[in-house]
Amino acid sequence: MGCITLKKIPAGRERTIICKPVSGFSTTENTDNLMISNLSDYISLSFIGAGAFSEVLKCQHRPSNGVRALKITPKHLLVSSQVDSQAFLKEVSILKKLKHSKIVNFFESFEDKRHYYIVTELCEGDTLYNRLRRAGKFSEKIVLEIMQQVLEGVSYIHSQNVVHRDIKLENILFVSPDRFDLKIADFGNSSTFSHIKKPQGLCGTLHYLAPEVHKKEYDEKVDIWSCGILAYMLLTGRSPYRETASKDIIMEIDQKIFTELINCCTELSDDGRDLLNKMLEKDPEKRISASEALMHSWFYNHKDIC
Template sequence: MGCVNVKKQAKLRMKVTPSSTFITDNSRISNYDFPPPTPSDYEPLSFLGAGGFAEVTACKHIRTKKIRAQKKIPKSKLKQYHLHTSKRPKEAYILESLNHPNILSFYEYFEDKENYYLITEVCKGNSLYSQLVKSGKFSEKKLKETMFQILKAVEYLHCKKIVHRDIKPENVLLTSSNGLNMKLSDFGSADEIVGNEKLFGGFGSVFYLAPEILVGEYDEKIDIWSCGVMMWVLFTGKQPYIEKDQKAIKERIVMKPLQPCQIELEGLSCDGFDFIKKMLEVDAEIRVSAKEALKHKWFEDCGKKYDN
C-alpha cells in the first residue's frame, strides 16, 4: 500500500472486539504480561493513507504513549492466498518474524468480525515516492544510499526465504523528514518459499513486475528486478514504460522489458550503470542476488556507514 501525506482529521471512533493477538514489541516482555489488546489501548489520531483495500491511521498507544500506525484490512476483501494456514493474514505472520533496521517494525495484531488490524511503527518522513515527487529525481549519491539500505532489507528477507513481491518507492518509508533512513513496508503481497518450490501469481505493481512473473513460476529474484526498476525511476524521475494501460504494459514487459540505456541514464557513473545492468538482467538465473549486489564496487563507500 502506498503512503500519502498525513492529513489532520477529527479523532476517529472505532468499535473493535479483538479475538487474538501476536506480540513482538520488545517493550512487552511476554504475551502474559498484559491482557490482549482492546480498542481502549489505542487513541486514534489521524488518517495516514489508503491503498488497495487497506486503510492506515496514526494512533497513540495509551500505556506507552507511543505513536503507532494501525492498518485496517477488511476480511471481505482478502482471498484465501492472503491467509496463512493459521488463518492469520500472511502479512501479520511474516511481519512478526522480522527484525531488521530497514524493515518496518511490527508490534501486534488483532481482529474483529469484519477486519484485521496490524499495528506497526509510524515513519514520520512519509514515503520515498513523496520525496521523489518533491525532488524530481535523485542524485547518484542519494540513489546509492537509498539502494544500499533497501537491498540490506531485501538480503535479510531472502535469507529467510521471504519474497516481498511489491517493492516500489511508495512502499519505502522514511523515518524522518531528512530522508536518510529507509524502511521497507507493506508486506501484503509477500510470501514464503518452501524448500525448493517456486512461487506463482501476478502480485505487485505493474511497472515493477519482473518478466518471469507474467510467464510462469518465479523465485526471490523478482525483488531484485523491482529494485532495478526503482533505481531507474529514482535516477531519471520518469516512468519505466510509456504504455498507459496495464495490459499493454504487461505485454511490453514480456516482449521488450526495461533495459538500461546510457542516454537515459546520462550522469550515472560506470559502476552505477554496471550495477543496474546486473539487476535488470532478464534471465533470472543470471540476475544478481541481493547478497551479491551489496558487494558490488558501486557500494564501496556505503558499507561502513550503513552496514549492520
C-alpha cells in the same frame, strides 16, 4: 475507547495486485467514526495513507503512550473468508520473524468480525514516493545511499526465505523527517520460498513486475528486478514504460531492451549502469542477488560522487 475513521483511498497511486481476485476498495458502507472495542488500547490520531485494500492510521498506544501505525483491512473487500484468514496469518507470521534495522518493527495483530488489524512502528519521515514527487529526480549520490539501504533490507528478507513481492516507492519509508534512514514496509503480498516450493501468482505492482511473474513459478529475484525499476525511477523521475494499459505494459516488460534505456542515463557512472543492468537482467538465473549487489563496486567506488 479508540475512534477509528475509515477514509477513501486517494486517487493517482498505482494499485498493488493482490494474489487472489478481490473487489475494489469501497467506503460506501457506513464506517465513519467506527467504534471497535478491540481497539480500546489505541487512540486514532490521524490518517496516514491507503493502498488498494487497506488503510493506515497514526495511533497512540495507551498502555505505553507510544505512537504506532495501525493497518486496517476490511474483510468485505476479500472474496473468501478462508483465504482472508490465511493471508492475514501469513503476513503476521512473516512480520514476526523479520527483525532488522531496515524493516518496520512489528508490535501486534488482531481482528474482529469486520476488519484485520496489524500494528507496526510508525515512520514519520514520509514515503520515498512523496520525496521523489517533490524532488523530481535524485542525484546519483542520493540514489546510491537509498539503494544501499533498500538492498540491505531485501538481502536480509531473502536470507529469511521471504520474498516481498511489492518493492516500490510507496513501500519505502523514511524513519523521520530529519534522518536519511529508510525502512521497508507492507508485507501484505510477501511469501516464503524454498528451492523446492517457489511462489506463484500475479502479485505486486504492475510497473515493478519482473518478466517471469506472469509466466511461471519464480523466486526471490523478482524483488531484485523491482529494485532495478526503483533505482531507474529515482534517477530519472519517470517510469521506464510508455504504455498505460495493463496488457500493453506487460508486453513492454517482455519486449523492452533495458540496456539501451539504462545507457541513456548519461549522468550515471559506469558502475551505476552496470549494476542497474544486472538488476534488470531478464533471465532470473543470471540476475544479480541482493547480497551480490551490495558487494558491487558502485557502493565502494562512488561514495564521494557529487
